[in-house]
Amino acid sequence: MTTTTDRADAATAFDPGGTGHAGHAETGWDRRKRATRTALRYAAVALVEERGLSGVTVEEIAAEAGVSTRTFFNYFPTKEDAVIGWEPSAIAELVDHLLRRPDHERPVEAVRHTLAEVILPGDGDYRALLRRLQVIRSDHHLVAHYVLRFGDTEQALVAALAQRRGTDPATDRYAALVAASVLAASRVALMAWCEDEGRVPLGEVMAEHLDMLGAGLPEPTEARR
Amino acid sequence: MTTTTDRADAATAFDPGGTGHAGHAETGWDRRKRATRTALRYAAVALVEERGLSGVTVEEIAAEAGVSTRTFFNYFPTKEDAVIGWEPSAIAELVDHLLRRPDHERPVEAVRHTLAEVILPGDGDYRALLRRLQVIRSDHHLVAHYVLRFGDTEQALVAALAQRRGTDPATDRYAALVAASVLAASRVALMAWCEDEGRVPLGEVMAEHLDMLGAGLPEPTEARR
DNA sequence: TATGCAGCTTTCACTCGGTGCAACATACCC
DNA sequence: GGGTATGTTGCACCGAGTGAAAGCTGCATA
Numbered sequence: 001m002t003t004t005t006d007r008a009d010a011a012t013a014f015d016p017g018g019t020g021h022a023g024h025a026e027t028g029w030d031r032r033k034r035a036t037r038t039a040l041r042y043a044a045v046a047l048v049e050e051r052g053l054s055g056v057t058v059e060e061i062a063a064e065a066g067v068s069t070r071t072f073f074n075y076f077p078t079k080e081d082a083v084i085g086w087e088p089s090a091i092a093e094l095v096d097h098l099l100r101r102p103d104h105e106r107p108v109e110a111v112r113h114t115l116a117e118v119i120l121p122g123d124g125d126y127r128a129l130l131r132r133l134q135v136i137r138s139d140h141h142l143v144a145h146y147v148l149r150f151g152d153t154e155q156a157l158v159a160a161l162a163q164r165r166g167t168d169p170a171t172d173r174y175a176a177l178v179a180a181s182v183l184a185a186s187r188v189a190l191m192a193w194c195e196d197e198g199r200v201p202l203g204e205v206m207a208e209h210l211d212m213l214g215a216g217l218p219e220p221t222e223a224r225r
Numbered sequence: 226m227t228t229t230t231d232r233a234d235a236a237t238a239f240d241p242g243g244t245g246h247a248g249h250a251e252t253g254w255d256r257r258k259r260a261t262r263t264a265l266r267y268a269a270v271a272l273v274e275e276r277g278l279s280g281v282t283v284e285e286i287a288a289e290a291g292v293s294t295r296t297f298f299n300y301f302p303t304k305e306d307a308v309i310g311w312e313p314s315a316i317a318e319l320v321d322h323l324l325r326r327p328d329h330e331r332p333v334e335a336v337r338h339t340l341a342e343v344i345l346p347g348d349g350d351y352r353a354l355l356r357r358l359q360v361i362r363s364d365h366h367l368v369a370h371y372v373l374r375f376g377d378t379e380q381a382l383v384a385a386l387a388q389r390r391g392t393d394p395a396t397d398r399y400a401a402l403v404a405a406s407v408l409a410a411s412r413v414a415l416m417a418w419c420e421d422e423g424r425v426p427l428g429e430v431m432a433e434h435l436d437m438l439g440a441g442l443p444e445p446t447e448a449r450r
Numbered sequence: 451t452a453t454g455c456a457g458c459t460t461t462c463a464c465t466c467g468g469t470g471c472a473a474c475a476t477a478c479c480c
Numbered sequence: 481g482g483g484t485a486t487g488t489t490g491c492a493c494c495g496a497g498t499g500a501a502a503g504c505t506g507c508a509t510a
Binding site for chain 2: 106107108143144145147148150151152155170171173174176177178180181183184185187188191192195209212213214215216217219220
Binding site for chain 3: 254257258261292293294295296299
């Protein structure tokens, strides 16, 4: 019901200055690729929202986006990744930000600020994020895959933290612990924000959770928190 | 190299009182099933250790264990699960233990004790656990799958914690946060223990990590911790 | 000991996810 | 305008995973 035609040829329909916020002169190829990627993500979310993950095949998503099945796999390694909107560049960006944080900052704070800068969509497109999270939450398999991608992020963060601290990422337990627990808390915060349908600003929800983590998980006094 | 024949017909070769520590009268079927399960796990770990995850097919694992491919899938939902030794019963057991912890115990402590009781192999078979963890760590895909199963465990823990606290598991953020971060810390501890090749007792490593978490992740003072 | 039942294993057929490769199309640059 | 880099497609293929029906195995009866 949702679509079927409106996005059919998104691969060739160039984005008319829509989400474009790319600084350095974008070539035609880049535009085309971004359009295809967006179309695939959009199609994936829409179809899965409608029929559930197992009710949709990659072939259908590709068709909906107006590209071949093979092309789908040129953009996303798995069906799930198209739904959760996985971007390989996101991890690199995260690491980049983390390495730029001031040296005096403690690891937990550095990671915290980094996440705040990177996860929260600067363009204010919280609606899309919320919708995607709702679709993810609706399917156990998608949640699992989401957690899995957090795992990838975690590995990258450990490497970056270790670099910051001048330690060996393979043996720096503190870095591993910080990355794992802060990411876990962030994930829970995202889910809570989603559960709440975005009424409380995401930044606040994140801060709340990370504060609790930083305080050693004290049991909330008031009932129902 | 490792095997090829020694375990070939483990499905029919009954376990001669080996790992058997089942209290309530075990029927022949149970013995047979346990033997098959063990053979599959063993074959999976051995073959993957030898050739890597992608160098081994389910068909080969099944053949090595002396059963058909279809039977493999009657025991494990995925190839990865056979390697990581996933047991659906483990989660139930975890929940069970958690619900039996004394009421006055704070959530973090309750989860902590539960994990200590369930994760640590009572029969002292740390060698097998260590080997399995080493195989898992050697492959990114296996690590991801391992994290994924921790995610399943997490959901079960949240439900159990919420029940304990008399809250709604869907909205109890504190339960979600505790489950997620404690499990994350435990996972990191397991990996650290493995990295260390089991020289320091697992229980100690776990305690160290959970203490750090409970203290709010203070930056270790001494260099290299 | 024979017989029936229950539960496990196997075979078969099939769908779908995912990848490598070679041919084709498109945008860019000279 | 022609060459080149890059993106897209079709094709062939492999392996994971599932459903269903038939066969086998152990157990509990008479």
